[in-house]
Amino acid sequence: MSTPNDAYGSSSNNNNNFSLLNICLRVTFYSTNYNDWMRNIKMALRFEDKEYVLEKELHEIDDTKAIVVELAEYRKQYNDATKVACIMVATMTPEIQRFYEDYWPYEMNKDLVEKYHQRARQDKCEVVKSLITCKMKDGESVSSHAQRMQRYVERLLKINVNFDEELAIDIVFHSLPSCYDQFILTYHMNNQETILAQLQNLLRTAEAGMKGKSIASTPAAAPV
Structure with a gap:
Protein backbone atom coordinates (compact mmCIF):
# COMPACT_ATOMS: atom_id res chain seq x y z
CA MET A 1 0.00 0.00 0.00
CA SER A 2 1.43 3.36 -0.98
CA THR A 3 1.94 6.13 1.52
CA PRO A 4 0.87 9.76 0.92
CA ASN A 5 4.50 10.60 0.22
CA ASP A 6 4.67 7.85 -2.39
CA ALA A 7 1.56 9.17 -4.06
CA TYR A 8 2.94 12.71 -4.08
CA GLY A 9 6.22 11.56 -5.55
CA SER A 10 4.47 9.63 -8.31
CA SER A 11 2.36 12.67 -9.21
CA SER A 12 5.46 14.88 -9.23
CA ASN A 13 7.30 12.48 -11.56
CA ASN A 14 4.34 12.35 -13.92
CA ASN A 15 4.21 16.13 -14.04
CA ASN A 16 7.94 16.29 -14.77
CA ASN A 17 7.59 13.76 -17.58
CA PHE A 18 4.66 15.68 -19.04
CA SER A 19 6.65 18.95 -18.92
CA LEU A 20 9.63 17.27 -20.55
CA LEU A 21 7.44 15.98 -23.37
CA ASN A 22 5.92 19.44 -23.88
CA ILE A 23 9.39 20.96 -24.24
CA CYS A 24 10.46 18.34 -26.78
CA LEU A 25 7.24 18.70 -28.78
CA ARG A 26 8.23 22.25 -29.67
CA VAL A 27 10.30 20.82 -32.52
CA THR A 28 8.93 17.98 -34.66
CA PHE A 29 11.41 15.89 -36.60
CA TYR A 30 10.59 15.72 -40.33
CA SER A 31 13.92 14.47 -41.79
CA THR A 32 15.58 17.73 -42.92
CA ASN A 33 15.70 19.38 -39.47
CA TYR A 34 17.66 16.69 -37.62
CA ASN A 35 20.15 19.12 -36.05
CA ASP A 36 17.50 21.45 -34.63
CA TRP A 37 15.36 18.55 -33.41
CA MET A 38 18.24 16.75 -31.71
CA ARG A 39 19.47 19.98 -30.11
CA ASN A 40 16.03 20.45 -28.56
CA ILE A 41 15.89 16.82 -27.41
CA LYS A 42 19.37 16.95 -25.86
CA MET A 43 18.73 20.19 -23.97
CA ALA A 44 15.58 18.75 -22.41
CA LEU A 45 17.24 15.43 -21.56
CA ARG A 46 20.29 17.17 -20.12
CA PHE A 47 18.05 19.03 -17.69
CA GLU A 48 16.52 15.71 -16.60
CA ASP A 49 19.90 13.87 -16.45
CA LYS A 50 18.79 11.43 -19.13
CA GLU A 51 21.03 12.49 -22.01
CA TYR A 52 23.40 9.59 -21.35
CA VAL A 53 20.96 7.05 -22.86
CA LEU A 54 21.67 8.52 -26.31
CA GLU A 55 25.34 7.55 -26.02
CA LYS A 56 25.19 4.45 -23.81
CA GLU A 57 23.86 1.21 -25.27
CA LEU A 58 21.47 -0.77 -23.10
CA HIS A 59 22.79 -4.30 -22.52
CA GLU A 60 20.60 -6.92 -20.88
CA ILE A 61 21.95 -8.55 -17.74
CA ASP A 62 21.34 -11.88 -16.04
CA ASP A 63 19.17 -11.20 -12.99
CA THR A 64 20.41 -14.36 -11.30
CA LYS A 65 24.08 -13.37 -11.54
CA ALA A 66 23.98 -9.58 -11.31
CA ILE A 67 24.86 -7.93 -8.04
CA VAL A 68 22.49 -5.43 -6.45
CA VAL A 69 24.34 -2.38 -7.79
CA GLU A 70 24.42 -3.71 -11.37
CA LEU A 71 20.74 -4.57 -11.22
CA ALA A 72 19.84 -1.11 -9.92
CA GLU A 73 21.90 0.58 -12.65
CA TYR A 74 20.30 -1.56 -15.33
CA ARG A 75 16.78 -0.84 -14.11
CA LYS A 76 17.48 2.90 -14.02
CA GLN A 77 18.89 2.90 -17.54
CA TYR A 78 16.01 0.73 -18.76
CA ASN A 79 13.43 3.12 -17.29
CA ASP A 80 15.23 6.22 -18.59
CA ALA A 81 15.73 4.71 -22.04
CA THR A 82 12.05 3.74 -22.24
CA LYS A 83 10.91 7.29 -21.44
CA VAL A 84 13.42 8.89 -23.82
CA ALA A 85 12.50 6.50 -26.65
CA CYS A 86 8.83 7.41 -26.21
CA ILE A 87 9.64 11.12 -26.23
CA MET A 88 11.84 10.85 -29.33
CA VAL A 89 9.25 8.90 -31.29
CA ALA A 90 6.41 11.16 -30.11
CA THR A 91 8.21 14.18 -31.61
CA MET A 92 8.54 12.64 -35.09
CA THR A 93 6.19 12.77 -38.05
CA PRO A 94 3.93 9.69 -38.33
CA GLU A 95 5.89 8.36 -41.32
CA ILE A 96 9.17 8.34 -39.37
CA GLN A 97 7.49 7.14 -36.18
CA ARG A 98 6.49 3.88 -37.82
CA PHE A 99 10.12 3.04 -38.52
CA TYR A 100 11.59 3.90 -35.10
CA GLU A 101 8.81 2.92 -32.67
CA ASP A 102 10.66 -0.24 -31.52
CA TYR A 103 14.15 1.29 -31.25
CA TRP A 104 16.05 2.11 -28.07
CA PRO A 105 17.44 5.69 -27.93
CA TYR A 106 21.06 4.64 -28.54
CA GLU A 107 20.25 2.64 -31.69
CA MET A 108 17.73 5.24 -32.82
CA ASN A 109 20.17 8.13 -32.54
CA LYS A 110 22.94 6.17 -34.26
CA ASP A 111 20.70 5.36 -37.21
CA LEU A 112 19.35 8.93 -37.41
CA VAL A 113 22.88 10.36 -37.55
CA GLU A 114 23.81 8.06 -40.41
CA LYS A 115 20.62 8.70 -42.37
CA TYR A 116 19.71 12.31 -41.75
CA HIS A 117 22.63 14.24 -40.31
CA GLN A 118 25.01 13.08 -43.05
CA ARG A 119 22.37 13.64 -45.72
CA ALA A 120 21.73 17.18 -44.48
CA ARG A 121 25.48 17.83 -44.45
CA GLN A 122 25.79 16.64 -48.04
CA ASP A 123 22.77 18.67 -49.19
CA LYS A 124 24.20 21.78 -47.55
CA CYS A 125 27.57 21.26 -49.22
CA GLU A 126 25.99 20.92 -52.66
CA VAL A 127 23.80 24.01 -52.30
CA VAL A 128 26.66 26.12 -50.92
CA LYS A 129 28.86 25.06 -53.84
CA SER A 130 26.15 25.99 -56.34
CA LEU A 131 25.62 29.34 -54.65
CA ILE A 132 29.25 30.47 -54.47
CA THR A 133 30.14 29.29 -57.99
Missing part, protein backbone atom coordinates in the same frame (compact mmCIF):
# COMPACT_ATOMS: atom_id res chain seq x y z
CA CYS A 134 27.06 30.75 -59.67
CA LYS A 135 27.84 33.50 -62.18
CA MET A 136 25.53 35.64 -64.27
CA LYS A 137 25.35 34.21 -67.78
CA ASP A 138 25.84 36.20 -70.97
CA GLY A 139 22.54 37.59 -72.16
CA GLU A 140 20.77 36.69 -68.90
CA SER A 141 18.68 39.33 -67.18
CA VAL A 142 19.97 40.37 -63.78
CA SER A 143 16.52 39.73 -62.33
CA SER A 144 16.56 36.06 -63.42
CA HIS A 145 20.07 35.66 -62.07
CA ALA A 146 19.20 37.23 -58.69
CA GLN A 147 16.12 35.02 -58.41
CA ARG A 148 18.24 31.92 -59.00
CA MET A 149 20.65 33.05 -56.30
CA GLN A 150 17.76 33.68 -53.91
CA ARG A 151 16.44 30.16 -54.50
CA TYR A 152 19.81 28.77 -53.38
CA VAL A 153 19.63 30.86 -50.19
CA GLU A 154 16.05 29.70 -49.56
CA ARG A 155 17.15 26.07 -49.94
CA LEU A 156 19.82 26.62 -47.28
CA LEU A 157 17.27 28.16 -44.94
CA LYS A 158 14.94 25.22 -45.59
CA ILE A 159 17.56 22.76 -44.36
CA ASN A 160 18.07 24.94 -41.27
CA VAL A 161 21.29 26.67 -42.28
CA ASN A 162 21.39 30.14 -40.75
CA PHE A 163 22.46 32.40 -43.60
CA ASP A 164 23.36 36.03 -42.99
CA GLU A 165 21.49 38.43 -45.33
CA GLU A 166 24.54 40.64 -45.85
CA LEU A 167 26.67 37.64 -46.77
CA ALA A 168 24.04 36.54 -49.31
CA ILE A 169 24.10 40.00 -50.90
CA ASP A 170 27.92 39.99 -51.03
CA ILE A 171 27.85 36.63 -52.81
CA VAL A 172 25.33 37.99 -55.32
CA PHE A 173 27.59 40.98 -55.96
CA HIS A 174 30.54 38.65 -56.50
CA SER A 175 28.54 36.75 -59.12
CA LEU A 176 27.82 39.83 -61.25
CA PRO A 177 29.87 40.90 -64.30
CA SER A 178 32.20 43.90 -64.13
CA CYS A 179 29.62 46.25 -65.68
CA TYR A 180 27.92 46.28 -62.25
CA ASP A 181 31.06 47.43 -60.40
CA GLN A 182 29.86 51.05 -60.26
CA PHE A 183 26.48 49.96 -58.92
CA ILE A 184 28.16 47.90 -56.19
CA LEU A 185 30.47 50.79 -55.28
CA THR A 186 27.53 53.21 -55.04
CA TYR A 187 25.56 50.68 -52.96
CA HIS A 188 28.34 50.45 -50.37
CA MET A 189 29.09 54.19 -50.37
CA ASN A 190 25.44 54.94 -49.61
CA ASN A 191 25.48 52.40 -46.75
CA GLN A 192 22.27 50.91 -48.06
CA GLU A 193 20.66 48.22 -45.93
CA THR A 194 18.32 45.97 -47.84
CA ILE A 195 17.24 42.37 -48.07
CA LEU A 196 17.93 40.04 -50.95
CA ALA A 197 14.41 40.35 -52.36
CA GLN A 198 14.68 44.16 -52.44
CA LEU A 199 18.11 43.97 -54.06
CA GLN A 200 16.48 42.50 -57.15
CA ASN A 201 14.56 45.75 -57.73
CA LEU A 202 17.73 47.82 -57.37
CA LEU A 203 19.60 45.58 -59.81
CA ARG A 204 16.71 45.69 -62.27
CA THR A 205 16.79 49.51 -62.17
CA ALA A 206 20.56 49.50 -62.67
CA GLU A 207 20.23 47.12 -65.60
CA ALA A 208 17.60 49.34 -67.24
CA GLY A 209 19.87 52.36 -66.78
CA MET A 210 22.80 50.59 -68.43
CA LYS A 211 20.62 49.56 -71.38
CA GLY A 212 19.41 53.13 -71.71
CA LYS A 213 22.98 54.43 -71.87
CA SER A 214 23.89 51.77 -74.41
CA ILE A 215 21.02 52.82 -76.69
CA ALA A 216 21.84 56.52 -76.30
CA SER A 217 25.49 55.94 -77.18
CA THR A 218 24.65 54.04 -80.36
CA PRO A 219 25.21 56.38 -83.37
CA ALA A 220 22.13 57.13 -85.43
CA ALA A 221 21.99 55.45 -88.78
CA ALA A 222 23.03 57.67 -91.71
CA PRO A 223 20.13 58.80 -93.89
CA VAL A 224 19.82 56.88 -97.13
